[in-house]
Amino acid sequence: xxxxxLQAARIGAYVxxxxxxxxxxxxxxxMLEPLFRCNLACAGCGKIDYPDPILNQRLSxxxxxxxxxxxxxxxxxxxxxxxxxxxEMPQIVQGYLERKKFVILCTNxxxxxxxIGDYKPHPxxxxxxxxxGNQAMHDKSVCQRGVYxxxxxxxxxxxxxxxxxxxxxxxxNDADPAQVAGFLDDMKALGLDGITVSPGYAYxxxxxxxxxxxxxxxxxxxxxxxARGKGGRAWPFSQSTMFLNFxxxxxxxxxxxxxNPTRTVFGWQKPCYLLGEGYAKTFRELMEDTEWDKYGVGxxxxxxxxxxxxxxxxxxxQDTLRHPLxxxxxxxxxxxxxxxxxxxxxxxxxxxAEYVFSGHVERKLAEVHSAKAASxxxxxxx
Numbered sequence: 533x534x535x536x537x538l539q540a541a542r543i544g545a546y547v548x549x550x551x552x553x554x555x556x557x558x559x560x561x562x563m564l565e566p567l568f569r570c571n572l573a574c575a576g577c578g579k580i581d582y583p584d585p586i587l588n589q590r591l592s593x594x595x596x597x598x599x600x601x602x603x604x605x606x607x608x609x610x611x612x613x614x615x616x617x618x619x620e621m622p623q624i625v626q627g628y629l630e631r632k633k634f635v636i637l638c639t640n641x642x643x644x645x646x647x648i649g650d651y652k653p654h655p656x657x658x659x660x661x662x663x664x665g666n667q668a669m670h671d672k673s674v675c676q677r678g679v680y681x682x683x684x685x686x687x688x689x690x691x692x693x694x695x696x697x698x699x700x701x702x703x704x705n706d707a708d709p710a711q712v713a714g715f716l717d718d719m720k721a722l723g724l725d726g727i728t729v730s731p732g733y734a735y736x737x738x739x740x741x742x743x744x745x746x747x748x749x750x751x752x753x754x755x756x757x758x759a760r761g762k763g764g765r766a767w768p769f770s771q772s773t774m775f776l777n778f779x780x781x782x783x784x785x786x787x788x789x790x791x792n793p794t795r796t797v798f799g800w801q802k803p804c805y806l807l808g809e810g811y812a813k814t815f816r817e818l819m820e821d822t823e824w825d826k827y828g829v830g831x832x833x834x835x836x837x838x839x840x841x842x843x844x845x846x847x848x849x850q851d852t853l854r855h856p857l858x859x860x861x862x863x864x865x866x867x868x869x870x871x872x873x874x875x876x877x878x879x880x881x882x883x884x885a886e887y888v889f890s891g892h893v894e895r896k897l898a899e900v901h902s903a904k905a906a907s908x909x910x911x912x913x914x
Contacts, residue, residue, distance in 0.1 A: 536655065536696075536725075538656075539607075539634050539656070542606060542634075543560070543607065543634075547850075547853055548853065551853065557790040557819060557824070558791075559603045559604065559605040559790065559791060559792070559793050559815075560605055560607065560791040560845070560846045560849065561605055561607040561608070561609050561791070561792045561842075561846075562599060562600055562603055562605040562608045562609070562792075562793060562795065563611065563792050563793065563794040563805045563842060564591070564596060564599060564608055564609065564610045564794075564795055565591075565611055565613065565794065565795070565796040565797070566590060566595075566612065566613075566621075566624070566797070567587075567589065567590050567591070567612050567614075567615070567617060567618055567797065568580070568582050568586060568587055568589070568612060568613045568796075568797065569587045569588070569612070569613050569614065569617055570612060570613045570640075571614050571640070571643070572614070572640055572642070572674050572675070572676060573675060575673070576673065576702070576704065579612075579613060580613075582893065583893070583897060586797065586893065586896055586897065586900065589797040589896075589900065590618060590620075590797070591795070591796075591797060593620045593623050593624055593627065595795075596624045596627070597624075597627050597628075597631075599795040599815070600628060600631060600633060601631075602814060603793055603815045605633075605793070606634060607633065607634045607635075607636065608628050608633050608634070608635050608636065609636045609638060609660075609792075610624070610625070610635065610636065610637050611638040612638070614639065614640055614642075615637060615638065615639060616639050616643040616644065617643070621637075621647075621650075622650040622651060625637060625651065625657065629656055629657060632656075633656070634658075635656060635657045636658050636698070637657070637658070637659055637660060638660040638662065638700060639659065639660070639661060640662045640679065640683070641661045641682060641683040641686035642679065644659070644686040644689070644690065645685070645686060645689055648690060648693065651695075653693065653694040653695045653696070655696070657695070657696065658696040658697065658698050658725065658726065659686075659690050659695055659696070659697045660697075660698050660699065660700050660726075660728065661683050661687055661697065661699045661700070662674075662683070662700055663684075663699045663700070663701055664702050664703065664704075665701065665703070665707065665712060666680070666711060666718070667680040667681070669707070669711065669712075669715070670683070673702070673704070684722070687699070687722055687724070691722070696725045696726075697724055697725055698724055698725050698726030698727060698728060699719055699724060699727055699728070700728040700729075700730075701715075701727065701728065701730070702729075702730055702731070702732050703729065703730070703731055703732060703745070703753065704731075704732045704745060705732075705745045705746075705749055705753075709753060709756025709757045710760065712757045713757055713760035716761060716766075716767045717766075717767075719767075720766070720767055720768065724768060725770075726768055726769070726770030727767055727768055727769050727770060728771055728841065729754075729757075729769070729771070729779075729841075730839075730840050730841045730842075731745040731750040731753070731754075731779070731840060732745055733837075733838055733840045745837065745839075746837045747829075747836075747837050747839060747876060750779065750837075750839050751779065751780060751781030752781075754776070754780050754781075755780045755781065755869040755870075756869075758776065758780055758866070758867045759869035759870075762866050763865065763866020763867040763868065763869060764776045764866055764867045765866045771841060771845060771848075772845060772848045772849055772859075773852075773859060773862050773863045773867070774848035774849075774851050774852050774859050774862065775845050777862050777867050777868075778839070778844055778847075778848055779839060780867045781873035781874060782868055782874055783848075783874055784874040784875060784876050785844050785847040785848065785851070786828055786829065786877065787804075787827075787828045787835070787843035787844050787847060788843070788844070788846040788847045788850070789803045789804035789828070789842075789843055790818075790819060790822075790824065790846075791845070791846020791847070791849075792804065792805055792842040792843070792845070793815065793818060793819075795815075796808075796811075797896075798892060798896055799811035799812055799813055800812040800813070800815055800817070800818040802822045803822050803823075803824060803827045804827070804842065804843055805840075805842040805843075806840060806842065806843065807827070808889050809886070809888055809889070810822075810892075811892060826883070828843075829876075829879070830878060830879055830881065831881075831883065832882055832883055832885070833882050833883065833884050834885045835882075836882060
């Protein structure tokens with residue numbers, strides 16, 4: 533696996549500590565989106581379609597430090613948008629490292645060669661390069677030619693300078709298992725320290741809504757991929773074995789969205805990284821006021837097809853802790869890719885989708901305009 537022993541040990545101790553304290557809900561990874569601005573316009577994302585006043589917003593260094601101090605998660609995954617567009621990003625990364633956090637900086641790598649001198653290798657710091665498959669697959673995903681080659685060059689550059697480097701790979705319904713397996717072989721040959729894979733989730737703002745995976749197709753796809761890689765043992769996945777087991781249809785997990793709380797320029801996102809159905813001002817408000825039972829597979833129509841790591845990795849970690857012998861057996865023999873799948877969660881009682889996100893955008897725009905007006909008033913008075 534692609535998880536360093538130090539990280540596995542520290543996170544394991546953290547999780548055990550939460551269980552000993554009988555905490556039902558606790559964060560595992562802070563998902564930080566300090567900006568939405570990006571230098572790509574991927575068809576499966578849609579975040580760059582925000583109005584310019586929102587795309588111009590940034591979480592400050594102090595905002596980012598307050599977020600981790602509030603939630604206390606052992607890991608921070610910094611995404612966006614494109615984080616390397618944020619002028620304070622080197623200071624933000626350093627601030628997290630000084631707080632003894634594991635930091636994963638996600639980037640499309642277009643700016644990495646220019647910005648890499650602002651960072652230093654550290655055992656708790658990892659570059660996570662966005663690569664959605666081989667050259668044809670990735671360039672199609674990001675809607676721009678040549679991005680795959682630049683990303684591979686950036687991987688080689690970062691490795692040559694002593695950094696830990698992983699990739700994050702999102703797969704859609706046109707992915708071919710044999711091609712994906714070949715791609716993972718190529719990535720392993722680059723000496724990557726980790727690989728994260730996940731099925732695409734249907735962001736409601738994404739321009740392309742036709743290529744997201746449903747749950748059955750997700751399980752079939754990952755069985756086809758993992759069967760070509762010794763049940764997943766052939767590649768350095770930086771994910772738990774039980775999450776891979778879940779992707780292959782051998783587990784029927786409920787999601788734990790509080791395991792990966794998300795802080796964005798809007799606030800703390802309710803209920804999870806993928807759904808923005810409300811925002812809290814503080815982490816405590818997020819945890820105490822979110823109606824968690826209203827969300828998740830079987831509870832809410834928007835969640836019906838979700839099998840994304842940000843929702844289910846924390847569940848898999850908890851399952852590993854509760855059933856260590858089962859998890860060890862899967863690790864030793866690899867993920868099962870044949871035979872019956874676990875019975876899935878029924879959807880007959882899920883509530884219908886609500887489309888409320890535009891209201892959050894309008895409120896944020898009003899907030900931005902109000903702040904600008906107040907600033908101009910203050911400057912005029914001076």
